[in-house]
Amino acid sequence: MNRSAPSPAEWTGDEGVDAVFDVVRETAVEVREALPERRAYVDGENPSGERVSAADEHADELFAERLLDLDAVASYASEEREDQQRADGGEYHLALDPLDGSSNLRSNNPVGTIVGVYDEPLPTSGSDLVAAAFVLYGPNTTMVVCDGETVDEYLIEGGDRKSLREDFTLPEDPTVYAFGGRRPDWTPGVTAAVEGFEEDRLKLRYGGAFIADVTQVLTHGGIFAYPELEDTPEGKLRYCFECAPVGLVVDAAGGRVSDGYGDLLDADPDELHERSPVYLGNADLVDRVEAELS
CATH class of the missing domain: 3.30.540.10 (Fructose-1,6-Bisphosphatase, subunit A, domain 1)
Structure with a gap:
């Protein structure tokens, strides 16, 4: 019972x-x-x-x-x-x-x-x-x-x-970025977006655990992504288990979460273990990724 x-x-x-x-x-x-x-x-x-x-x-x-x-x-x-x-x-x-x-x-x-x-x-x-x-x-x-x-x-x-x-929000002056996947496997749009962030002198912070990397973004401001790749356009992270719950947190903290082409929280998966690309963090940085992918 x-x-x-x-x-x-x-x-x-x-x-x-x-x-x-x-x-x-x-x-x-x-x-x-x-x-x-x-x-x-x-x-x-x-x-x-x-x-x-x-x-x-x-x-x-x-x-x-x-x-x-x-x-x-x-x-x-x-x-x-x-x-x-x-x-x-x-x-x-x-x-x-x-x-x-x-x-x-x-x-x-x-x-x-x-x-x-x-x-x-x-x-x-x-x-x-x-x-x-x-x-x-x-x-x-x-x-x-x-x-x-x-x-x-x-x-x-x-x-x-x-x-x-309590009731904290993303810093307005972002300093870090973290993109997963092998750089040679990124699509041209993803590569262009990252090159722009590097020109802005954002610091690379990627540790291989989604939650650790997202906490860096929430603390210092910036953007995390496990992006679309040339051979795996669906990315790596699972929508229901990882992307959407963490996306809700970032959205409520004043940021944005996207699948690269629109609000990720509006997506409607067909399968329990379905994967999705995810880009989340300061809204202007996520907007820049979408602009490169469009």
Whole structure:
């Protein structure tokens, strides 16, 4: 039987969403503690054809078990599962990347967790997101929470939280850029956009974990992209699990998120694990990418 989370923290003002984020906060502490012993890859691949670490599996199992036990949750989907897992009742459909950037574990670089809360069954448009959050396991464990209108950041210690930034927005004077993929594989428009950013003396900051790179953009201003490539125009990142939830955060922080040709949050994916190019950050920088791709 599903249960309600005891005394959920006030994250967004929505009791169901707050219960979800409270479980994410508590579980993130355990996920982080387990990382040192779960760096190795296991047999098999995830539905996107990527190698899976023991830490990926562990995080997915913890989040699924606990989130599906909430009365507010109708379904749970993750990058590690082919299909969604349904719950009895509930109104929210969750899409998680339980451990974003897990290939960074072997080199001791940051990883994260991404959570999208939708009010329509998946796959669905980013316009159906009611809230999103992500956890960054860096030198400190932090959690960024978005209710669709505002963005707050918290320090997570021992399961408790401390406010770091309230209702924050992207800096107006951007300083960093991060574009994924091999430069020789970029399309001409992507190459032209990056050359323009380099002429403006933006600093390259790319670490191989989506959440770590996006946090750089939110902190310093700039643009992140995993762009369209010559041989993979759909890019690499998954729409429901990564692009749309993180895009909601950036949009609420005063930025823009695009698939290169328009607002990414208006896209309507056909498949649960569908990929999409993504460009997000300061609005004028995203506009410049769209101009080069048009």
